[in-house]
Amino acid sequence: MGHRVLAVLLLVAGFVVLAPGTACACSCSDLKPADQMRLSAAVFTGTVVAARQVEGDPAGPTPPIVYTFRPDQVYKGEPVTEVRVASNAESPACGYRFSTGGRYLVFASAEKTGMLQPDPGVPLHTGLCMGNRQVALGTGPVRAGDPVLNGDPISAELVDALGAPKPPSAAPSAPATAPPTAAPASPAASTGGSAPTWIIVAGAVAGAAVVVAAWRLPARRRVRRD
Known part of the structure; x- marks a missing residue:
């Protein structure tokens, strides 16, 4: 409960909407890094790969912008490969402008505040008061002393x-496919193409029987003549 109350107080103190379509005043509370982490649902470094402005009423306030990031280091939240974060388009409304191709340390909230109109349709949003910083290009973790564009180095x-x-x-890899099981070799194949052993044995037995029969036939004839 304290977390949500502090988040609401921060956002209310952050900017005051004067009237639809008019200028807004944005003033950020001084938050320590530990508070910035606690108030955020997602914290990561990543590169902006796309940006689109939400459709809105031409007579109303400027619609928010939805930025698509490709994270490289995730400090809080799900370690996904793509994140969409919304922000108001104008800095007087505490909008934070990200540049496509730039790499940022992003603090994003999931609290519903109603401050982004019309609804951008994504759960995460950020702004000037959240603690975002543009950092050097790369993919490694941020380190103390790293330069920050238009700001103090990383503390x-x-x-x-x-x-x-x-x-x-990364996307889950497909399970390894087991190699196909070889069909069992046939008896003929196991002997290199020669006839099976039982055929050879049967042939030998038949041949022996013929020889014995041929040998006995003359003997019977001799007996009859005698």
């Missing part, structure tokens, strides 16, 4: 709060 306090990252999960 040791932030690195400690982030903790150990996880790489994004």
